[in-house]
Amino acid sequence: MLRGLRAILGWTEDRSGAIGFVAPILTHRVPRNAKWWYVFGSATLMFFSIQLVSGVLLATLYAPSAADAYQSLVYIDTQVPMGWMLRAIHGWSSNAMVIMVVVHMLQVFLHGAFKFPRELTWMVGVLLLFCTLALAFTGQIMRWDQDAYWGLGIGASIVDRVxxxxxxxxxxxxxGPYIGGATLSRFFALHVFVLPGLTIALVGLHIALILKNGVSEMPKPGEVVDPATYRRDYESRTHRTGVPFWPDAAQRDMIFCGLALIMVVGLAAFYGPFGPNGNPDPTVIDANPRPDSAFLWIFAALALLPAQVETFLLLAAPPVIVLGLLAVPLISNRGERAPTRRPVSVLVMLVICTALAALTWLGVTSPWSPVMDAWTSVPTPVRLVERLTPLQMQGALVMQNQQCRNCHALDGTGGQRGPDLGDVGSRLSWDQLVRQVQQGGGNMPAYGKTLSAAETVAVVAFLQACRTDGQPPSSIPGALQRSASPDLPPVASPVAAPAAAP
Amino acid sequence: MNEGCQGCGCGGGAGGGESRRSVMFKLGAGLMAVGGAVASVPIFGALVAPGFRRYGNTWLDIGAVGDYPAGETRLAKFAIPGASPNDGETATAAAWVRGMEGDKFQVFAVNCAHLGCPVKWFQQSRLFMCPCHGGVYYEDGSRASGPPPRGLFEYEWKVENGRLLIDAGLLPGLQETA
Amino acid sequence: MKRLLATLATLFAAACDRVPLEQPMPSQAVVSWDGLYLTHCAGCHGADGSLGAARPMRDPAYLATLSRDELIRVIGRGQGRLMPAFDQSAGGPLTAEEIARLADGMRQAWGAGGVPVGMPWSGSAGAAEAGASVYAAHCQACHGAADGRAPGTHGSVTDANYLRLASDQALRSAVLFGRADLGAGCDGRPNGRRLQSQEVADVVAFLISRRPATGRSDR
Structure with missing residues (x-):
């Protein structure tokens, strides 16, 4: 039996040379100190494999037609045995792949592993990063829900600005001239054929380059990269102290990948699949579109860019980012690799990471978005209601009725676009409040044409009552005081301050 | 095709082995180039055709004039003309119709002028608000606040036989003012 | 190891059992009346039906007095300028069926045991002069003298701008039912008793007479 097997193996090896081809790859020598830092690339590859397998399975169930896609997802989630789990794994593994590819890239950058002779490996890696992001974006479109539809709308609006x-x-x-069936088909072809094919080819190239140039060593301060001597030194060092990739280094990869995989499957089982969030019906204008997590930072940047430079930055930033990342090893391919000796690089990296993290957080909370139903769903704080006069109470109603709460919080509840007005009465005087309500400004619409004089008086009277307990209303010492008084337009001649009253 | 062949010089007489190989190589490369060019017309043509076709709006009936009373702004839903059968729900679109005194109207695209998200009308404050990046517009479509670089896109309208028609069908964008 | 495997198997089985999308998709989901209330009403009428800026709905007498049809009409068509119309045919977000569910839910949960105030709803015309003395007797202590000389403890209701904003119906409801949620003494029983039908009509007529003819914003 064993002999038979061996004979078959021997025959296969003789005709194909497969083992002779793979064995040196598996056992190529890697530096002894290549430890836990080096597991992220393997993890990315593993998640990509998961995506390929789960993606093929999903393609057997998904209907890539704009008329049927949404219903086919609902069908996968509710009717197909374990279908929801399949979608959940595909979704969570996609997030994990994006995270791993970013972490892998940060590690390579931090350790200067992109320097001679691995410049090309870095560049292919940058292309793989963008393939991964493109897969994530097109994958969100496959969901063909409101987020997908309006996400495409945002993409189309950006392209339209060229x-x-x-x-x-x-x-x-x-x-075509609108988002429809042809759009989904195009993105389906990208997501299922073009991008995975490209990614597989680039992964092959990436690995071939790694094998050609060897895995980089952990950087040591003072051990500089000199293209004239690096290859010879590296080879002699790995020959002397290196270990075979299989099994010495691979075991760490396997442990990490196994743990990461269990975690992703656990997340998928616990939280289930992403979306689909609402039919992609363009006439349902109650949509609240949000991009997937990998693109929240772009979503945030789009809200925060100043209008004057927005179009320029929208169009100039992508090529600058791509070219900038590609050019990293061209800027510096020699010298120190240790992060302690490259303070500028490390600082730039930290700044970019912090900016991305901050933008992502802003994207999650999106304080600039009006809360569309706050005016009917977020009550006026009871603390305020309990102390209001009838006129102020009408003002509180005007405040709700005029959708002020969509952008303004009171005591922390409500929209976050404008300032919290829970204590505005101690910050702005009567006149300032009237001016702000009527003329707007500072990114607030003017309500002068919408509100009647009585409504303005009422809402300003209410706002003046919005104070923390014990605080007096805002006023200018010694100046004449205005306040709500019977039958006066909001900016009538001032009422004398109480002390001066007859 | 014949012209392509002549251009390659395939009619030239036979020379030594070296020059024959060179001619053969040139012939092969030329044929491949011509064949590739011919094949790529349909292949890439289908891909980029939407960029070269002229799309136009068409006059669409969005209901009776009486459906849009003066002083109110209402959502009109319409089917996109010439939609393909597999568009499903996405073959529909919507517009905000502001009715004014004397059978006058303003018809706005629902797409925010910033990045195309659907704006929502609020009757009380007479404002349009966008859920994505917080663009706000007044009832006449002019920009009130937020990131939009301009007011809402407007469709042309006309009244025929008591029906309100709008000139629509394309996804509005900054370069294509509805 | 065996136990670990068993645990894993149990977890796996549990995960397989769980179908997160068993409930219908959101677009078809039926929202309960209190869900509708929290989304569409709580902003003005208070999180639990009271202590909002607008009239509390958690008021058995009010819900008992108001007929179901009238409640549905007010929700659907709106009232005055500050109560919006919620029916889809009037540009609002709710279907007729949802409005009926909301009205029934409120009447069931908050209207139990309510005694109708027993006065004709669209009240008879009152006399403003008689209303002035009713006001002086029953309202002045809290809301101040109508001429503005003696300020009340709870703010003026004869303020011109207040009167411009409060609809006739709102004034009448305020006199009839008060705002019991705001504390004792605000329950529509000045001096310990409900006003007589004629007194209500008179005092409302008085308040309306104080409303300036111009600049009414109840448009």
Whole structure:
């Protein structure tokens, strides 16, 4: 039996040379100190494999037609045995892949592993990063829900801003002059054929380059990269002290990948799949579109960019980012690798990471978005209601009725776009409140044309009552005081301060 | 095709082995180039065709004039003309119709002028608000606050036989003012 | 090891059992009346039906006096300028069926045991002059003298801007039912008793007579 097996193996090896091809790859020598820092690339590859397998399975169940896609997802979630789990794994593993590819990249950057002779490996890695992000973005579109529809709308609006040919580019992207079946088909082809094929090819190239140039050693301060001597030194060092990749280094990869996989499957089982969130019906205008987590920072940046430079940055930033990342090893491919000796690089990296994290957090909370139903769902704080006069109570109603709460919080509840007005009465005087309500400004619409004089008086009277307990209303010492008084337009001649009253 | 062949010089006489190989190589490369060019017309043509076609709006009936009373702004839903059968729900679109005195109207695209998210009308404050990045517009469509670079996109409208028609169908964008 | 495997198997089985999307999709989901209330009403009428800026709905007498049809009409068509119309045919967000569910839910949960105030709803015309003396007797202590000379403890209701904003119906409801949620003495029983039908009509007429003719914003 064993002999038979061995004979078959021997025959296969003789005709194919497979083992002779793979064995040196598996046992290539890697530096002894290549330890836990080096597991992230393998983890990325593992999650990509998960994506391939689960993606193929999903493709057997998914209907890539705009008319049926949403219902087919509902069907997968509710009717197909374990279908929801399949979608959940595909979704969570996609997030994990994005995280791993970023962590892997940070590690390579931090350790200067992109320097000679591994420049090309870095560049292919950058392309793989963008393939991963493109897969994530097109994957969100496969969900074909409101987020997908309006996410495409945002993408189309950005492309439309390209000078001269923007409109043509947009129509090419959408497959027509509107978002529809042709759009989904295009993105389906990208997500299922073009991008995975490209990624597989680039992964192959990435690994071939790693094998050609060897895995980098842990950086040591003072051990500089000199292209004239690096290859010879590296080879002699790994020959002397290196260990075979299989099994010495691979065991760490396997432990980490196994743990990461269990975690992702656990998250998928516990939290279930992402979406689909609402039919992709363009006439349902109650949508509240949000991008997937990998793109929240872009979503935030789009809300915060100043209008004057927005179009320029929208169009200039992507090529600058791509070219900048590609150019990293060209800027510096020699010298120190240790992070302690590269303070500028490390600082730049930290700044970028902090910015991305902050933008992502802002994207999660999106304080700039009006809370569309706050005016009917977020009550006026009871603390305030209990102390209001009838006129102020009407003002509180005007405040709700005019959708002020969609952007303004009172005591922390409500929209976050404008300032919290829970204590505005001690910050702004009567006149300032009237001016702000009527003329708007500072990113607030003017209500002068919408509110009647009585409504303005009432809402300002209410706002003046919005104070923390014990605080007096805001006023200018010694100046004449205005306040709500019978039958006066909001900015009538001032009422004398109580002390001066007859 | 014949012209392509002549251009390659395939009609030239035979020379030595070296030059024959060179001619053969040139012939092969030329044929491949011509064949590739011919094949790529349909292949890439289908891909980029939407960028070269002229799309136009068409006059669409969005209901009786009486459906849009003066002083109110209401959502009109309509089917996109010439939609393909597998568009499903996405073959529909919507517009905000502001009725004014004397059968005058303003018809706005629901897409925010910033990045195309659907704006929502609030009758009480007479404002349109966008859920994505917080763009706000007044009832006449002009920008009130937030990131939009301009007011809402407007559709042309006309009244025929008591029906309100709008000139629509394309996804509005900054370069294509509805 | 065996126990670990068993645990894992149990977890796996539990995960398989769980179908997170067993409930219908959101677009088809039926929202209960209190869900509708929290989304569409709580902003003004208070989180639990009281202590909001607008009239409390958790008021048995009010819900008992108001007929179901009238309640549905007010929700659907709105009232005055500050109560919006919620029916879809009037540009609101709710279907007729949802409005009925909301009205029934409120009447059931908050209207139990309510005694109708027993006065004709669309009240008879009152006399403003008689209303002035009713006001002086029953309202002045809290809301101040109508001429503005003696300020009340709870703010003026004869303020011109207040009267411009409060609809006739709102004034009448305020006189009839008060705001019991705001504390004792605000329950529509000045001096310990409900006003007579004629007294209510008179005092409302008095308040309306104080409303300036111009600049009414109840448009």
């Amino acid at each position: 000078p001269v040919i923007g409109n043509q580019l947009r129509n090419i992207m959408l497959g």
